[in-house]
Amino acid sequence: MGRPPCCDKIGVKKGPWTPEEDIILVSYIQEHGPGNWRSVPTNTGLMRCSKSCRLRWTNYLRPGIKRGNFTDHEEKMIIHLQALLGNRWAAIASYLPQRTDNDIKNYWNTHLRKKLRMIQSGCHDVNDHPHHHHRLHRDHNENTRPKSRSNGISKGQWERRLQTDIQTAKRALREALSLDKSSSGSVLSTDSSTRGSSDHDLGNNNNNNNNNNSQYSSSAYASSTGNIARLLEGWMKKSPTSLVPKTENVHGNDMFARCPSSGLDHQYPPFEYNNHCGSISDRSRSHSRSGQEDRDATVNVGIFQDEIKPVPPLAMLENWLFEDGLVVGQGQEDLISVSLDDNSTLF
DNA sequence: AAACCGCTCAACCGCGCTTTA
DNA sequence: TTAAAGCGCGGTTGAGCGGTT
Known part of the structure; x- marks a missing residue:
C-alpha cells in the first residue's frame, strides 16, 4: 500500500492562485505561522492541496523573496554553485536567500544552462534572444547531481564522480567567467530583453546598482503579488517583535x-x-x-x-x-x- | 491583422528521503 | 517500529506573451 496523497483530489482547486487566495493564506500564516500545512486548507477553507499551499508560501508569498531579473552576481553564484553542488537547487538557494529553489531551477533551465552550453561549445554568441535559439532540449545527462537514488551507485563511486565533475565544472566555469570578465558586457549577463513582461517583481528594487533593470514591467498578477507583499509588509510592521524583521x-x-x-x-x-x-x-x-x-x-x-x-x-x-x-x-x-x-x- | 511559433515561468505531479509523533 | 507529514527534487505542463511570417 502506497503513501496516501497529501489531499484528496476531489474538489481541489488547481492552477494559478488568485490574490484572494493569497490573502487568505497569508492571513492564516500570519496567525498560525507556516507549518502544519495539512490543516491549512481545512482551517482556511481554501480549496487547495496542502502541498500547493506550502509551495505557494515558500515560493511566492514568503517575505524576503525577490522576483524578477537575476543580477550578474546572482547568475555567477548560481553557475558556480551549480558546478559545485549539481542540481541541488535548495542548497543553491540557501546562498541566495531571496531566491527560491524553483526560481533558480527555472532560471537555470531557461537561461544559464543554455548559455554555459554555448560557451562550452565555443560559441560566444550568447545573445539570449528568444528567437535566436531553438527550444531548449531537455538534456538530462548533463545534470551533475549524483543520481545515487536512481542508479544506486555507491558512496565511493559517488564521491569520485563528484570530484571529477567538480574539476570539470571548475574548468568550464573558469573559462566562462574569464570570458565574462574579458568582455565589456558580461557574457553571462542577464539579457533583459528576454525577460520582459514576464518578470514578476514584488515591488522591490534590487539594490545592486550595477543592475540596470531599474524599470520592471509587471503583469497584472505581479501587481497582485505586490499587493500581497505590501500586506505582508504591513503585517510585519505591526507584528510582535519576535516576528518583525x-x-x-x-x-x-x-x-x-x-x-x-x-x-x-x-x-x-x-x-x-x-x-x-x-x-x-x-x-x-x-x-x-x-x-x-x-x-x-x-x-x-x-x-x-x-x-x-x-x-x-x-x-x-x-x-x-x-x-x-x-x-x-x-x-x-x-x-x-x-x-x-x-x-x-x-x- | 492574424496565425504561427518559441520562450518563460508558475504550478503541478510523483517519488524518495527525512523528520516527527 | 511505524505511519503520517513535510521536504527536496526532477520532470513536466500549459497559459501568456512577444516576435516572426
Whole structure:
C-alpha cells in the first residue's frame, strides 16, 4: 500500500492562485505561522492541496523573496554553485536567500544552462534572444547531481564522480567567467530583453546598482503579488517583535546589506554577506545537519524559523573556485576535504 | 491583422528521503 | 517500529506573451 496523497483530489482547486487566495493564506500564516500545512486548507477553507499551499508560501508569498531579473552576481553564484553542488537547487538557494529553489531551477533551465552550453561549445554568441535559439532540449545527462537514488551507485563511486565533475565544472566555469570578465558586457549577463513582461517583481528594487533593470514591467498578477507583499509588509510592521524583521523592507532588496535573508535576518543568521561581492563570511563554521542542533540554533526566533538553513561558507567556495591552482588560499584544502570527506558539513 | 511559433515561468505531479509523533 | 507529514527534487505542463511570417 502506497503513501496516501497529501489531499484528496476531489474538489481541489488547481492552477494559478488568485490574490484572494493569497490573502487568505497569508492571513492564516500570519496567525498560525507556516507549518502544519495539512490543516491549512481545512482551517482556511481554501480549496487547495496542502502541498500547493506550502509551495505557494515558500515560493511566492514568503517575505524576503525577490522576483524578477537575476543580477550578474546572482547568475555567477548560481553557475558556480551549480558546478559545485549539481542540481541541488535548495542548497543553491540557501546562498541566495531571496531566491527560491524553483526560481533558480527555472532560471537555470531557461537561461544559464543554455548559455554555459554555448560557451562550452565555443560559441560566444550568447545573445539570449528568444528567437535566436531553438527550444531548449531537455538534456538530462548533463545534470551533475549524483543520481545515487536512481542508479544506486555507491558512496565511493559517488564521491569520485563528484570530484571529477567538480574539476570539470571548475574548468568550464573558469573559462566562462574569464570570458565574462574579458568582455565589456558580461557574457553571462542577464539579457533583459528576454525577460520582459514576464518578470514578476514584488515591488522591490534590487539594490545592486550595477543592475540596470531599474524599470520592471509587471503583469497584472505581479501587481497582485505586490499587493500581497505590501500586506505582508504591513503585517510585519505591526507584528510582535519576535516576528518583525528589523528592516524597513521586508522584501529584502538589501539582502547583501542585511543578510542573510532580508526580512528574515532576525533569525541570528550564521553568516554575514559582503555588501558588494555577496560572499559570506563565516560566523559559525560548525553547523550540523543534526535537526536538534539546527533547532537549538534557531530557538525562539519566530515563525519563520524553518526558513533559514546554515550554509557552508561561500567565501571559501569562491576562493576555491577562483583561485584553484593559482593561489592556494587558506581553506581550500579544508573545503575539499570538507566536501569530500565530511559530507555532513557541506551537505 | 492574424496565425504561427518559441520562450518563460508558475504550478503541478510523483517519488524518495527525512523528520516527527 | 511505524505511519503520517513535510521536504527536496526532477520532470513536466500549459497559459501568456512577444516576435516572426
